[in-house]
Amino acid sequence: MLVARAARGHNRAPVADPVSAPALRTDRISRTLAGHRVVDALSLDVARGEVLGLLGVNGAGKSTTLRMIAGVLAPDAGQVLLGGQDLYEAPELARRGIGYLPERAPLHAELAVDEYLTFCARLHGLPRRDTVAAVGREIERCDLGEVRRRLIGQLSKGFQQRVGIAQALLHAPTLVVLDEPASGLDPVQSLRMRELIRALRADHAVILSTHLLAEAEACCDRIAILHRGVLRHDAAVTAGETARLEQLFLRIAADLDSAAA
Amino acid sequence: MSAALVIAAHEWRRLRVQAWSWLLLAGVIGLLAWIFLGRLDSFLRVQESTGNAAHVGATAQVAAPALGWLAIVLIVLVPLLGSRSIAGERRAHSLSLLLAAGVGDGAIAVGKWLGLYAWLLLLIALTALLPLSLYGSTELDLGRLAANGLALVLHAAALAAIALYASSVTAQPVLAAALALLINIVFCVVDLGARAAGVSNSLINWLALPTHFGPLSEGVVASVDLVWFVLVTAVFLALTARQLASLRSAD
Structure with a gap:
């Protein structure tokens, strides 16, 4: 079921109309670093006014994905579309529509x-x-x-x-990309950061990466879980789902780890 | 182009607020002033002993050598000043700010170069005050000094581009400085063997920095020498932009 959900959106044609197009669409983007496939055929949409949380364990490919979306690292394959326009066709212009906070x-x-x-x-x-x-x-x-x-x-x-x-x-910017924005913050600072991120959805589409399920639940409208560069889950999130997400997160990691073994 | 100017102004500001860049500037000017005063003292002693009241030869004996010494100092100084331009940013993880902004790789390279170059121009202008301080008290060959200044300005442009390229190759400023110094030394000595063998008009001679700096600093302004400096500057800026582009496709 997880894999079926992850496959959602594959083989989609780029949307050319900037009004109807999502703020961000990644179309089967892949990236290999040092001979290792870090991101594999990842497809995601983020709509205007939406906060998408990208979750995963260390090494899942979150930062690499965000770097490709921000235009800092070119994908080996696939497209990053901002408002329907390919980021790498007119990169200088397109990057002006992105705000990026690296890790x-x-x-x-x-x-x-x-x-x-x-x-x-x-x-x-x-x-x-x-x-x-x-x-x-x-x-x-x-x-x-x-x-x-x-x-x-x-x-x-x-x-x-x-x-x-x-x-x-x-x-x-139309799209705000935040890589681990609450990393290293104390609890009070984390709470303030969550409030700030929630407030951003009024004016921007937001994609952020995090390790923390509670933080994702508190700030995000949707959660995508990456594991070993593959999208394993992509669904809306509602309040009070931390325990369910925790189970899901662990199951994904365990399923794949046992499959790899 | 405006993005390049924004980056240049930023580089200038960063150099301006860092104590080490002022210390380097003060140290270099202090060293050159010491050399200049030493040569002036020797010159005056010789003039007194020979009764040359008109101080003939002040430009060649005192003024020009001060600028000549700056050219040598720049070969070591520019790698130190420029090593952090890109390598320091990579090390501090702040380069992503430039890479993620809507700025082309060429504009980043030119902006960084302009910021560093502005600093070197300030150093050249301050050093030029040393020989110019003789103006009024002796006959200076202003044409030769102007050619000397032009040689320094072009020399600094080429060295800044080389330092910037070296800084884009590695994330370690020390390695970048060493690489830039190595490239500078290669450009200085590349035709030593040919010269020792009596060859002075071959391609290898044309590649060498002294082949072009020497005549310029002696007051002979030839287009072939100007082109050499412009070419070296442009090639290393292009290599820097290419290196920045490759950072987007490599980790």
Whole structure:
């Protein structure tokens, strides 16, 4: 049943109409790294206003998948479609529709928060006249007001993650890609991060990776489980499903591990 | 192009806020000032002993050598300054910010190069103040000094492109600096064997940096020398952009 669900959406034609097309569609994307198939024929859709949680154990292929979606790593096969347009056909233009927070936030420790965000805004192609407003908006949304003039290297992990999210949102992207956004945060910071991610669905499609089922349940509308680069589960999630997801997660890992043995 | 300028301004700001870059700048200018004053002192002693009140030869004996020493210092300094441009970002995991933004690999390479180059131009301008401080007190050959300045500006452009390429090859800034230094040394000595054998007009001579820097710094501005510096700069910038593109297809 799991495999049947995972096969959903295979052999789909790219949707050319940017209005009806999902914010993100990956069409059988694959990637081999160091001779090892890390992602295998992965097909996913994320609609506008939806938060998709990508779950999996370490080495499941989550980060590689997100890097391909963000345009940082090219797939060996398959397509990444943003609003129906192939990301790798016009990569520079398409990447402006994506906000990406990698597993380790791409920060410059020697810069102050507002200096860094101004640079990011300009890098993402925002006109100079819109930069101040965009930086101010994201500083407020990510609750960075009290640290905006401090050096990033002096901030706590929680604030640094929020700066990382702010840089991903500055150019109002259609799709926000967050790789382990709550990694290394304390419980209070994690709760704030969940609130922030939930709030993002109002303006963006969001795809995030996480190890934590409770976090996925709290923030996500849908959950996709990856194991050894293969999509094993893709379904909507509702509140109070942590225990069921836990069982499912363990079963997927156990099924595949025993099959491999 | 505007993305390249944004990256260049950012690189400039990063160099500006880091103490080590100011220390390097101060150290180099201090060293060159010491050499300059030493040569000036020797020159004045000789002038006094020979009764040359007009100070003939001040440009060749004092002013030009100060700029010549900077060319040698740059061969070591630029690899150090440029090694972190891309390798440091890869090591700090911040390169993904540039790769994920809607910026082409060429724009990233040019922006990084411009930021580093601006810093080197500041160093050249400050060093040029040393020989120019003689202006008014002696007859300076300003044409030769201008050619010398042009040679340094082109030299720095080529070295910055080489350092940037080396920085894109590895994630270790130390290795990047060593690789850039090695490339610089190869360009300096590639025709030593040919010269020792009496060959001075072959392809191997054309490849060597001194073949082009020497005449320029002596005031002979030839298009073949200008083209050599522009070509080296363009080729290494193109290689850097290619290396950045390959980072997207490799892990």
